[in-house]
Each structure stands twice: as C-alpha cells, then as structure tokens.
Amino acid sequence: xxxxxxxxxxxxxxxxxxxxxxxxxxxxxxxxxxxxxxxxxxxxxxxxxxxxxxxxxxxxxxxxxxxxxxxxxxxxxxxxxxxxxxxxxxxxxxxxxxxxxxxxxxxxxxxxxxxxxxxxxxxxxxxxxxxxxxxxxxxxxxxxxxxxxxxxxxxxxxxxxxxxxxxxxxxxxxxxxxxxxxxxxxxxxxxxxxxxxxxxxxxxxxxxxxxxxxxxxxxxxxxxxxxxxxxxxxxxxxxxxxxxxxxxxx
Numbered sequence: 001x002x003x004x005x006x007x008x009x010x011x012x013x014x015x016x017x018x019x020x021x022x023x024x025x026x027x028x029x030x031x032x033x034x035x036x037x038x039x040x041x042x043x044x045x046x047x048x049x050x051x052x053x054x055x056x057x058x059x060x061x062x063x064x065x066x067x068x069x070x071x072x073x074x075x076x077x078x079x080x081x082x083x084x085x086x087x088x089x090x091x092x093x094x095x096x097x098x099x100x101x102x103x104x105x106x107x108x109x110x111x112x113x114x115x116x117x118x119x120x121x122x123x124x125x126x127x128x129x130x131x132x133x134x135x136x137x138x139x140x141x142x143x144x145x146x147x148x149x150x151x152x153x154x155x156x157x158x159x160x161x162x163x164x165x166x167x168x169x170x171x172x173x174x175x176x177x178x179x180x181x182x183x184x185x186x187x188x189x190x191x192x193x194x195x196x197x198x199x200x201x202x203x204x205x206x207x208x209x210x211x212x213x214x215x216x217x218x219x220x221x222x223x224x225x226x227x228x229x230x231x232x233x234x235x236x237x238x239x240x241x242x243x244x245x246x247x248x249x250x
Contacts, residue, residue: 001230002024002028002230002231004028004029005024005030005084005230006029006030006032006079006082006084007021007029008031008032008034008071008072008082008084008086009021009032009086009088010034010035010060010068010086010088011034011088011090012034012035012088013036013037014188015186015188015189016088017033017086018040019218019219020086020088020222020223020226021033021055022048022053022223023223023227024226024227024230025048025055026051030056031054031055032071033056033058034058034067035057035059035089038057038059044057045057056075058070058074062087062089062111062115063110063114063115068115069118072122072126076126081130082130083133083134084134085120085123085133085134085136086136086226087120087137088138089115090111090112091111092153092194093107093152093153093193093194093195094149095195095196096151097152104195108156112153112156112157112160113156113159113163116137116164119135120167124171124176127174127175127176128171132176133175133176134177134229134230135164135176135179136179136181136226136230137163139157139160139164139181140183140184141183141242141244143157143158143160143161145250157182160180164178164180168237177237177238179229179241180241181222181229181240181241181243182242183217183244184243184248184250185206185207185215185217185245186216186217186218186222187207187209187216187218187219188207191204209245213245214246214247214248215245215247217243222243229241
C-alpha cells in the first residue's frame with residue numbers, strides 16, 4: 001500500500017520528519033520534503049537516493065502559505081498526484097502564562113496551527129479531484145493532557161485535534177482520510193525550541209535518555225506509526241495514534 005505513493009512531508013529536515021521520509025522511501029514511496037534548512041534537505045535527498053529511493057525537496061516555511069502551496073505544487077508537477085500530506089513541522093516553547101511572551105505565543109500559533117491549515121488548504125483541491133488522499137498531522141500527548149508551563153503549546157495541540165476531526169467529517173465523502181499521530185517525549189531537536197533554560201534543563205534527561213530506558217521515543221518509532229496509518233486499505237481510517245514511551249508518567 002506504500003509503494004508508489006506520493007508523500008509530502010513538512011518539517012522534514014530532521015527528527016520525525018527525516019526518519020519518516022527515509023522509512024517511506026525504503027518502502028517505495030516518492031517523498032517530497034519541505035523544511036527551512038536547505039543543506040539538511042539536500043543531505044536527506046542524497047541519502048534516500050543513495051539507497052535507491054525517490055525524493056525531491058523545496059525550502060519551505062510552513063507559516064508562509066505561498067511556500068506550502070509551492071511545495072505541494074512541486075509534488076503534483078513532478079509526480080502527477082499527492083497521495084499523502086504529513087504536516088510534521090512544529091515548535092514547543094514552554095513557560096507560564098504570567099511570562100506574557102506574546103511574540104512566542106504568536107509564533108507557536110503560526111507554526112503549530114496555521115502551518116497545519118496551510119498544508120490542508122494546499123492539498124485539498126488536489127485530493128478532492130482525485131477523490132482520494134490522506135492527511136496526517138503530528139499532534140502530541142500534550143494535545144490530550146494539560147500540564148503547567150505549557151498552556152499555549154497544549155492549546156495549539158488541542159486545536160490540531162479539533163481541526164483534524166473537522167477535516168475527517170467534512171471530507172470523508174470525498175475519499176479523504178485524516179490521522180493524528182500523538183507522541184510523548186521524542187529524542188529530537190524539538191527541545192531546542194523550549195526557550196526557558198530551567199524547563200529545558202529539566203526536560204533534557206527525557207529527550208536524551210537511552211533507548212532502553214523507557215523514558216523517550218525515537219524518531220524511528222513515530223515513523224513506524226506514520227507508515228502504519230498510510231499502509232491501510234482505503235476503507236480503513238486510522239483517526240489517531242497515541243504513542244508514549246513505556247515509562248512516561250503523563
């Protein structure tokens with residue numbers, strides 16, 4: 001079910017996005033990679049092609065609607081269709097509401113919510129015309145459970161859940177399915193976006209934990225969940241995958 005599918009991935013230059021791109025390409029998908037760091041995208045494309053995979057890329061800031069549209073247009077022009085969009089770009093600033101970090105809040109909303117909407121808006125006309133498509137978004141355990149110093153981040157991830165469920169209901173008769181993948185702690189560069197030094201220090205043992213610790217997931221673990229969602233027949237919709245490290249408390 002994976003082989004030959006055209007998959008657009010945002011936030012593809014590292015972490016979950018890069019791991020997913022590699023795994024899908026190994027299974028025969030044609031991957032179209034979007035992220036802000038061109039050198040990373042070039043390296044990923046070369047790595048995929050060195051293993052016999054098919055990849056294209058375009059520098060993409062998901063907060064810019066025109067850039068997301070251009071990425072999707074590239075996929076359509078190069079491969080003739082778009083089977084899957086994986087909205088994976090995201091940031092995780094942390095801090096109390098009393099910190100009043102308005103600019104940080106706005107950036108989080110722009111990336112985590114508008115970035116997802118920009119992707120959805122770009123692919124829907126193509127998928128509606130195809131009467132087929134799957135839109136996947138990286139959500140988070142933080143979109144299911146609220147905890148201190150994370151209210152705005154929690155809010156963006158709860159919003160993603162609502163948007164993706166609305167998408168499912170609106171587009172189910174057009175052959176379009178939706179999936180959220182909600183990981184717990186994952187050893188990625190996401191910790192670099194936290195911003196608060198004290199919170200970052202407290203999170204480091206989770207994000208840097210060994211694989212056998214049960215305290216963190218690794219990008220490849222989440223990539224397997226994405227592959228599972230894609231690798232289903234058209235009559236099966238995997239609406240949600242909630243995946244935690246085995247010893248995570250929340």
